[in-house]
Amino acid sequence: MRVFSLCQPLLALTLAPLLLGIISRVKAFVAGREGPPLIQPYLDLFRLLGKGAVYSRTTTAVFRLAPVVGLAAVAAAVLLLPIGGTRAVIAFPGDLVLLAYLLGLLRFLTVIGALDTGSSFEGMGASREVHFSSLAEPVLMLAVAALARKLDSISLSGIYMPLSFGTWLAAGPALVMAAVAMLVIVLAENARIPVDDPNTHLELTMIHEVMVLDYSGPDLAFILYGAALKLWVFGSLLVGLCVPVRTGWFVVDAGAFLLGMFALAVIVGIIESAMARLRLLRVPQLLVGAGALAVLALVLVARS
Amino acid sequence: MNMVFLLTGIAIMMAGGLAALLVPRRGHWASTLGSTCVVAGCITGLIPAVRILLGAPAEVLHRSWSVPYGSFHVELDALSAFFLIPILLLCALAAIYGIEYLRPYRDRKSLGASWFFFSLLVASMILVTTARNIMLFLVAWEVMSLASFFLVTFEHEDEKVSQAGWTYLVATHLGTLFLLAMFALLGLHSGSPELAGGTSPVKAVADHANLLFILAIIGFGTKAGFMPFHVWLPEAHPAAPSHVSAIMSGVMIKTGIYGLLRTLTFLGPPPAWWGWLLIAIGLTSGVLGVLFALAQHDLKRLLAYHSVENIGIIAIGLGVGLLGLSLHSVSMAVLGFGGGLLHVLNHACFKGLLFFGAGSVLHATGSREIDRLGGLLKRMPWTGWTFLVGAAAIAGLPPLNGFVSELLIYLGALEGVRTTSPLHLLLMAGAVAGLALIGGLALACFAKAFGVVFLGEARSADAGGGHECGWLMRVPMLVLAAACVAIGLLGPLAVLSLARAIAVVGGMPENVVRATIANPRDVLIAVVGVSFILLLLTAGLIVFRRRLLEGRMVSSTVTWDCGYARPTARMQYTASSFAQPLTRFFQPFLRTRTALTPPVEYFPPSASLATHTDDVWREKGYSPVFRGAAWVFSKLRRLQHGRVQTYVLYIAVTLLALLLWKLR
Numbered sequence: 001m002r003v004f005s006l007c008q009p010l011l012a013l014t015l016a017p018l019l020l021g022i023i024s025r026v027k028a029f030v031a032g033r034e035g036p037p038l039i040q041p042y043l044d045l046f047r048l049l050g051k052g053a054v055y056s057r058t059t060t061a062v063f064r065l066a067p068v069v070g071l072a073a074v075a076a077a078v079l080l081l082p083i084g085g086t087r088a089v090i091a092f093p094g095d096l097v098l099l100a101y102l103l104g105l106l107r108f109l110t111v112i113g114a115l116d117t118g119s120s121f122e123g124m125g126a127s128r129e130v131h132f133s134s135l136a137e138p139v140l141m142l143a144v145a146a147l148a149r150k151l152d153s154i155s156l157s158g159i160y161m162p163l164s165f166g167t168w169l170a171a172g173p174a175l176v177m178a179a180v181a182m183l184v185i186v187l188a189e190n191a192r193i194p195v196d197d198p199n200t201h202l203e204l205t206m207i208h209e210v211m212v213l214d215y216s217g218p219d220l221a222f223i224l225y226g227a228a229l230k231l232w233v234f235g236s237l238l239v240g241l242c243v244p245v246r247t248g249w250f251v252v253d254a255g256a257f258l259l260g261m262f263a264l265a266v267i268v269g270i271i272e273s274a275m276a277r278l279r280l281l282r283v284p285q286l287l288v289g290a291g292a293l294a295v296l297a298l299v300l301v302a303r304s
Numbered sequence: 305m306n307m308v309f310l311l312t313g314i315a316i317m318m319a320g321g322l323a324a325l326l327v328p329r330r331g332h333w334a335s336t337l338g339s340t341c342v343v344a345g346c347i348t349g350l351i352p353a354v355r356i357l358l359g360a361p362a363e364v365l366h367r368s369w370s371v372p373y374g375s376f377h378v379e380l381d382a383l384s385a386f387f388l389i390p391i392l393l394l395c396a397l398a399a400i401y402g403i404e405y406l407r408p409y410r411d412r413k414s415l416g417a418s419w420f421f422f423s424l425l426v427a428s429m430i431l432v433t434t435a436r437n438i439m440l441f442l443v444a445w446e447v448m449s450l451a452s453f454f455l456v457t458f459e460h461e462d463e464k465v466s467q468a469g470w471t472y473l474v475a476t477h478l479g480t481l482f483l484l485a486m487f488a489l490l491g492l493h494s495g496s497p498e499l500a501g502g503t504s505p506v507k508a509v510a511d512h513a514n515l516l517f518i519l520a521i522i523g524f525g526t527k528a529g530f531m532p533f534h535v536w537l538p539e540a541h542p543a544a545p546s547h548v549s550a551i552m553s554g555v556m557i558k559t560g561i562y563g564l565l566r567t568l569t570f571l572g573p574p575p576a577w578w579g580w581l582l583i584a585i586g587l588t589s590g591v592l593g594v595l596f597a598l599a600q601h602d603l604k605r606l607l608a609y610h611s612v613e614n615i616g617i618i619a620i621g622l623g624v625g626l627l628g629l630s631l632h633s634v635s636m637a638v639l640g641f642g643g644g645l646l647h648v649l650n651h652a653c654f655k656g657l658l659f660f661g662a663g664s665v666l667h668a669t670g671s672r673e674i675d676r677l678g679g680l681l682k683r684m685p686w687t688g689w690t691f692l693v694g695a696a697a698i699a700g701l702p703p704l705n706g707f708v709s710e711l712l713i714y715l716g717a718l719e720g721v722r723t724t725s726p727l728h729l730l731l732m733a734g735a736v737a738g739l740a741l742i743g744g745l746a747l748a749c750f751a752k753a754f755g756v757v758f759l760g761e762a763r764s765a766d767a768g769g770g771h772e773c774g775w776l777m778r779v780p781m782l783v784l785a786a787a788c789v790a791i792g793l794l795g796p797l798a799v800l801s802l803a804r805a806i807a808v809v810g811g812m813p814e815n816v817v818r819a820t821i822a823n824p825r826d827v828l829i830a831v832v833g834v835s836f837i838l839l840l841l842t843a844g845l846i847v848f849r850r851r852l853l854e855g856r857m858v859s860s861t862v863t864w865d866c867g868y869a870r871p872t873a874r875m876q877y878t879a880s881s882f883a884q885p886l887t888r889f890f891q892p893f894l895r896t897r898t899a900l901t902p903p904v905e906y907f908p909p910s911a912s913l914a915t916h917t918d919d920v921w922r923e924k925g926y927s928p929v930f931r932g933a934a935w936v937f938s939k940l941r942r943l944q945h946g947r948v949q950t951y952v953l954y955i956a957v958t959l960l961a962l963l964l965w966k967l968r
Contacts, residue, residue, distance in 0.1 A: 052856035056863040058761055060681050064694070065425075068849060075836050092830040094715045098702060100740070102838070105701045108747050112692075115877070117863045118679075123877020130751055131885040135742025138737040145733050154718040214864055216854045222845065243389030254779035256952070284889055298322050298733050302726035 004250045008083040009283050011258070013075070014290040016228040017041035019235065019265040026269025039229065053217035058118040067222040068114030068166065068217065070106040076200075077102040079263065081236050082157040084253025085246040091157035097145050099156065100137060103189070104204065105234070106226065107133055107285045112184050114211035116162070125210035131194060134208070135287040138189045140237075142294035144179045150174065150301045168244060174300035175294040182197040182238045184290035186264070188283070190231045235264050306352030306380055307363045308539070310434070313349030313392075316341050316395045321423030323373020324416045332444040335406055339399040342426055346396035349430060351387065357801055364436070373497040374439035378431070382804035385570075386645060387433045387562045390557045390652035395426045397780035401575070401660055402547040404776035405667060409458075418458055418545075425451040425551065432559050433842040438487045438497045445483065448559065452552060454546040468543035468958025475536035479526025483563075486519035490570065500568070510572035517578055520567040521585070528560025530619060531589040532921040536613045536737070538596070541611065542604035549604060553611040554656040558648050561618055565809050568626075579627030580731060582619050587738040590616025594745040595890050598883045599917035600810035603662045603672045606753060607655065610698060613742060617642045617710065620735050624716040625733075629810055631724060636716050637821040641806045643712030644798060649798075650705040650791060657784035661691035662772040664781070665757060669766045673754050673955075674879040676766055681758040687756040690781040695750035697788040700743045703835030705791035708798065712824055712903045713832065714739060743884070752882045761873035784826045793835060795828035880915060895920055 021038040028035020037043075055063065080095045080102075082088040088095070111130055113121035144159070150171055151159045168175055189197040191208030198209060212223050236257070243260035247255055279287060318342020330530055356362065369376045380388075399422065414829025428451060431444035453476075457469035491497045493508035507518070522833040526533040528685035537557070542547045568574070592610030602605040621644025624798040666672050666681060681688035697704035717739070720732030772778075791798050803821050803827040866870045887894055897915045901913035943954075 027540050049852060053853060055653045055858070058679075060759065062681065068845040069842050072845055075841055076585065076838045079834065079837065088831055090834060092827045093832070094711060094827055095716060097711055097714045097718075098508060098831055098834060100709075101700060101702050101707055101743070102834075104743065104747055105696075106698070108696065108699060108701060108751055111751040112759060115882075116759040118760030118873070118876045119865055119871075120875050120877050121865045121866060123882060126751065126755070127877065127882045127885055130744070130748035131889070134748050134886070137738040137744040141740040142737050145718065145736050146720060147719055149729065152722060154715070154722055168530075187368070196842060217856075218849050222849075227710050237756050245866050280674045294732075298730065302729045 004086045005089045009078050012078045012232045016232040022265035024267040027273050030273035049218040059116045061117040063113050066109040067219045070109045071222045071226040073102045073105040074226045075149050082160045084257050087157045093154045095248035096156050117214045121210050125207050128207045139291040140185050142179045144303050146178050146297040162242045174297040177297035181290040186234045194278040197277045206293040307365045313345040317345035317423040317427050321420040324419035334416040335403045336760040339698045342397045342399035348394040350392045353385040353388040366478045375437045377437040378434040379436045383808040384433045386805040390649050394652050394656045398547040421451045421454040422746050436499045455548040456540050465543040468539040472536045472540035479523050482519050484524035485761045513571040514689040524563040529583050529615045530555050530602050538608040541608035549658035555946050556651040562765040573631050574626045576630045579623045583625030586619030590742040598749045599887045618647045618819040621713040622748040633646040634820050636719050637810050638714030641809050642802050643709050647709035650709045653787045654694040657694035660781045668771050673767045676764040677757045679761045686778045690785040695754045695787040699747040703792045706792045708795040756879040760876050796825045806809045
């Protein structure tokens with residue numbers, strides 16, 4: 001059992017960049033292009049790790065520390081995730097709070113790293129990042145609280161392990177609402193359309209990409225890899241809910257989970273191809289809407 | 305024996321304070337003498353506090369006192385000891401810090417008086433947390449308020465400072481008025497002016513518990529800074545010298561929390577709505593406190609609003625605890641009270657640290673205006689890095705101490721989400737979501753405060769000339785930063801030390817609390833495990849990165865500004881622009897006033913933008929009431945205009961009225 005628990009972080013650490021590859025491949029396919037190979041993110045990471053670095057004279061050690069601690073924080077968060085019916089490597093009551101705050105640590109460091117450059121662009125991105133994330137965090141908590149009530153546990157493993165098709169039959173509407181709220185969070189926290197456009201470095205509209213404008217070489221590799229892991233973390237919270245295959249055979253459960261993750265990447269790619277980014281003023285409305293869905297989910301599970 | 309230590313500590317402090325008054329007015333002897341005695345007194349007092357908290361039995365001293373209803377009745381139990389530890393620790397550090405901080409004032413101010421009131425404040429806080437007689441408590445409470453008033457108005461020749469001082473004095477006395485009523489009722493119903501704890505509540509008190517609870521919430525809440533009784537706090541804390549701000553924000557407002565908890569021990573089993581009320585107050589204070597902090601331009605004012613926010617978090621914890629008591633859920637009660645109490649200690653550590661840091665910035669640059677600062681980390685590395693630790697801790701980030709106490713409150717609320725009836729469930733979910741929102745906004749606010757003040761380039765000449773503070777100011781900041789890290793990594797031990805204090809607050813048997821607290825302890829052990837994994841990964845990645853960059857080209861250049869050739873420091877993002885999306889989103893609560901002169905035509909001659917966020921409660925709530933009162937009283941002035949004949953008429957009319965009343 002313990003061995004299977006260790007598989008989850010290993011899968012996350014190796015396959016997370018693949019999700020980014022799938023997304024860009026899907027976007028290229030929809031646009032009628034061939035697109036980069038699926039392993040392009042890995043190639044990018046290796047190329048960046050092989051380069052030197054350029055730093056701004058304005059920056060301090062904070063700028064150099066931020067990508068390192070940020071990657072460590074999100075990697076530690078990966079250890080808290082259950083996969084299929086398998087317990088997480090580290091599971092305890094309230095681990096979802098630690099998960100959320102580890103990602104908060106990543107965000108705090110990215111933001112102060114951006115402010116360290118003194119660039120007005122990066123300040124702008126940092127400002128938007130904290131704005132949207134501070135609204136997204138309560139939504140995630142409410143959605144998980146609804147699941148916690150339904151499955152009578154306050155640990156992620158305790159919530160996700162017993163989740164099954166039976167749970168969906170018993171509380172389908174509530175789970176749908178929680179899942180939609182989580183999907184919005186996945187898109188918002190990972191700088192995806194309709195909240196942020198990962199392809200635009202130089203427009204005044206983007207959020208995450210602009211904060212890391214001054215990074216280069218290994219630091220940028222750490223940041224890109226950290227972003228991939230972050231997508232994996234949020235994605236597995238959603239996929240664990242939506243793909244409740246719990247046969248007890250690790251290979252089947254994990255396989256279904258992986259297929260779910262890839263399907264999520266495809267869905268994200270399709271969303272990015274099909275819609276435009278929202279106006280910045282509309283984004284909080286989207287997040288508040290997701291929050292309303294999470295509250296409804298909570299009301300529904302409270303009733304039953 | 306423990307009591308002797310405590311009283312000796314008070315005596316040393318007061319002797320030092322009096323001696324500081326008597327030494328020659330100019331010169332540094334007053335500082336040295338006053339500070340040394342406060343430090344010595346605090347260390348003497350810490351010994352019994354730690355011993356009691358670790359398991360020594362509570363001690364009582366009861367002597368008669370000639371004041372009506374008064375007696376010198378002090379008791380040192382686990383709850384008192386728990387509050388004494390942050391008080392004594394922070395006051396000792398503030399006393400060390402104060403020596404250097406007050407040095408520039410040496411030639412124009414009487415430092416002796418300042419140190420006298422400082423030691424008086426510390427001594428009165430010790431008495432407040434140990435007094436067990438109504439009169440003694442109220443006297444100590446009043447001395448505490450007055451001593452801090454004189455400390456706040458240290459720079460009273462500044463109009464703003466003296467205004468802030470008056471606001472504080474009025475607010476604190478209005479609060480005391482409710483306390484007076486509360487204690488009078490409590491004494492009346494319990495039949496004794498002694499606040500003897502530990503026994504089951506008197507029935508007459510329990511019958512009037514609701515009224516007493518409301519009075520305590522208002523009276524003690526005014527001191528603690530519960531919204532909407534907080535209006536004095538963002539005025540007084542920034543006005544005081546920084547080491548005093550640290551004490552007031554870090555520990556003095558906690559005496560309000562202490563008073564509330566002590567009162568609860570007399571009131572018997574709480575109904576559910578007490579928990580609801582405290583959670584509602586906590587959510588209001590927490591969310592609005594951090595929002596107002598986001599909108600501030602003054603670093604110390606920002607920190608003062610964060611005190612309101614953190615008091616809100618503490619209130620949420622206590623509310624969860626009370627709800628747990630009323631629903632007979634021991635684990636909710638232990639988690640809520642435990643988280644609230646631990647947050648009292650944690651907030652003392654990081655808020656003290658942050659105010660020291662702000663003081664150091666003010667000392668070096670002469671400015672508290674966030675938008676005029678910038679790039680200070682390079683010139684003030686000690687202040688900057690310790691401030692970063694404090695900022696991460698107050699935002700509740702792991703592996704620091706703020707996370708530990710917030711996690712306990714989260715656990716209590718999530719436990720409520722899991723187990724309580726649907727109605728309570730929604731309240732608990734509200735607490736969870738509220739804590740998450742507060743956490744996210746606090747992160748935004750401290751990213752702003754740290755990022756704009758310490759990172760980037762200097763935004764004005766003031767900031768360009770900043771210098772690092774001396775060791776007397778550095779050491780207290782280092783100690784507090786170390787405490788933030790230590791409590792974060794030793795969370796399981798910290799939570800165990802709370803058991804006796806929780807038992808006093810909840811009126812629960814100690815062994816029950818100890819058995820229940822094992823669960824959060826195990827949770828915190830896991831958290832510490834993750835924290836160490838985090839630190840190891842960080843260390844590993846740092847080494848990995850260094851290996852990678854070895855022998856490669858690492859160059860430095862200007863910040864890349866998308867091809868713009870002449871970037872200046874003024875083009876940096878400012879604190880106001882950083883917070884603008886959030887302040888605009890929450891505009892209905894903040895009501896920020898904006899004065900905008902937009903640039904016109906192609907070569908605009910001048911343009912300006914000024915934003916100001918007044919406290920809504922002050923502007924819309926208190927000011928009209930006080931203006932109304934002033935108007936009413938100004939009408940009364942007609943009675944007194946100096947004409948002797950009319951005064952004789954008043955006397956005659958009064959006598960006549962009395963005569964008629966007697967004849968009736």
